């Protein structure tokens with residue numbers, strides 16, 4: 001129980017002081033709860049000894065009134081300190097998690113981990129946020145209440161005191177054993193929830209494929225299984241969590257019965273005075289009620305601890321090492337020096353070296369799976385390389401710091417992701433402080449101003465989830481406008497392979513021509529015109545650069561590139577003639 005309190009205080013960071021004050025005031029509140037009982041005891045003793053005078057009645061009344069007022073005051077102070085603290089703690093934590101996730105390598109975000117991250121963020125943290133402060137306060141004040149009442153009973157009669165202390169200790173031991181079991185069940189619950197989230201994400205993402213291949217039955221069966229598994233684990237979890245509460249309750253009820261029986265017996269055989277027995281009965285309920293509260297709160301505390309474990313495990317994942325030295329770039333050349341890289345065991349890039357000159361276009365060509373996307377992603381440090389160095393302007397990208405690195409890079413992906421927000425905000429995402437004039441200027445250059453103006457609300461049209469209301473070509477042009485607005489000196493471009501209509505193709509080409517003026521451009525090239533215009537072409541095969549040069553040089557060489565070009569030309573004429 002103490003561990004719950006300690007961990008919550010540690011977790012609270014800068015709000016830990018507030019929490020400690022709240023706990024201290026809760027302890028004072030618990031004392032004030034017992035003062036009226038002591039006042040009554042004082043009065044009863046006086047009556048029993050026939051010594052009650054007017055002054056005593058006055059003392060008792062004042063004692064009760066003051067303690068009631070103090071109790072209300074302490075409660076008010078505790079509520080004030082606690083209210084909003086949970087939400088404040090987690091507002092800070094969520095920002096911390098956001099920064100943290102940004103610094104994890106992309107490799108972390110596999111489907112399974114996405115489920116885990118979502119479960120921690122949506123279920124664990126929400127649970128602690130909603131119940132944390134309340135549970136903490138109840139556990140602390142009830143525990144203090146139990147301790148004070150136990151001491152009082154022991155002072156009144158040590159024999160009853162022994163029974164009460166033994167009952168208390170044994171109930172705690174029983175409930176602790178059961179709580180350990182419920183903790184394991186809580187881990188299972190989290191795992192099954194992560195799996196469920198992953199299954200749902202996969203199902204929703206795969207709906208177009210499922211429909212195209214008429215696989216509704218099969219896939220929904222798998223999702224259904226996940227729902228059923230979650231239901232079974234949650235029912236089991238409820239049963240396990242309720243068990244400690246019932247065990248504690250039963251044992252305390254037995255203990256209370258024994259105390260009442262013994263007190264009555266001691267009064268009958270005249271080894272205890274009636275007022276003492278009367279006070280013990282009152283104090284025993286002062287133990288019984290807080291104990292019930294603790295019994296109800298401990299399982300919640302355990303769930304919170306399990307949630308904190310998972311949260312801490314998430315925060316222990318290895319982030320990309322940052323080195324935030326102030327770096328001045330001499331230029332924006334990009335250089336790979338003997339770079340090797342494996343996603344898992346098998347090397348995808350093998351001792352690769354090349355230089356992409358500043359303000360020129362370097363095209364990456366090669367068969368599917370040869371490593372082109374990997375090269376581009378490594379420049380943006382989505383993963384860290386295993387050997388060698390990637391340098392920008394002569395500086396190793398590990399020395400640059402993520403923020404500085406990404407500030408200098410614009411990426412235009414094949415699959416464009418637009419947020420479910422207005423067109424304007426999607427473009428301004430690259431530079432939130434941009435003026436409307438700046439946005440319109442880049443949109444004109446990116447050949448998207450005209451179609452945006454034709455949308456229902458122009459720049460204020462909401463594009464729908466993942467940009468679902470726009471065509472592929474339109475989305476790509478918006479993403480080019482976004483990159484233009486960022487105006488970074490390096491552009492990493494994955495040219496669209498999906499065929500777009502000739503008009504769109506022309507617009508996209510014009511937009512790209514505008515985008516890359518005076519930039520270091522690395523392009524995963526698919527269009528023959530792009531490849532031909534590149535300042536340098538890198539032919540990649542099985543993770544190695546096998547040829548390098550301009551189009552004419554490589555054609556004259558009559559090597560791999562020549563064959564690749566011939567094949568492309570053939571397939572193009574085949575497409576045209578078919």
Ligand SMILES: Nc1ncnc2c1ncn2[C@@H]1O[C@H](COP(=O)(O)OP(=O)(O)OP(=O)(O)O)[C@@H](O)[C@H]1O
Nearest residue numbers: 107343344348366367368369370371372373374375
């Ligand atoms: N996240 C990943 N985890 C594990 N392996 C990966 C991952 N991404 C790519 N690979 C593997 O690395 C190799 C190179 O992939 P990459 O995407 O770089 O090739 P590519 O040349 O861009 O292919 P394409 O032209 O088809 O997009 C492939 O064998 C691919 O299966």
